[in-house]
Amino acid sequence: MVRKQKTKSSLSPVQRKQLLRISFAIIILSLVWVFFAPTSGLYHIRQQKKHLAELTAEKLQLKEQNDVIEKDIERLQNDREYLEQVAREKHGMLKDNEMVFDFARKKKEKK
Numbered sequence: 411m412v413r414k415q416k417t418k419s420s421l422s423p424v425q426r427k428q429l430l431r432i433s434f435a436i437i438i439l440s441l442v443w444v445f446f447a448p449t450s451g452l453y454h455i456r457q458q459k460k461h462l463a464e465l466t467a468e469k470l471q472l473k474e475q476n477d478v479i480e481k482d483i484e485r486l487q488n489d490r491e492y493l494e495q496v497a498r499e500k501h502g503m504l505k506d507n508e509m510v511f512d513f514a515r516k517k518k519e520k521k
Contacts, residue, residue: 421429445452485492497503504510 443451446454448454486496
């Protein structure tokens, strides 16, 4: 049997300490880079996911508003009574030979 002899480490204690410090610094810098890298860091990815959730919620809200507006447009195009109601209420329009009387009391101006 051939015995293998253990080789002594060629590093002195001071060199081992420096190597340990350098290794530790590299590990810390790598972790910082993983968390805070400009386009691929975990922090950036988390912000992007939050922004995506906000945009998705906004998209849903806009879609609901769009559906309401489309229904309103369709109703204005097809329902003559609704069209007349909107014209009178929102735009103050009148039929031919129709007059409006306003019986609301006017507020007195303070001098």
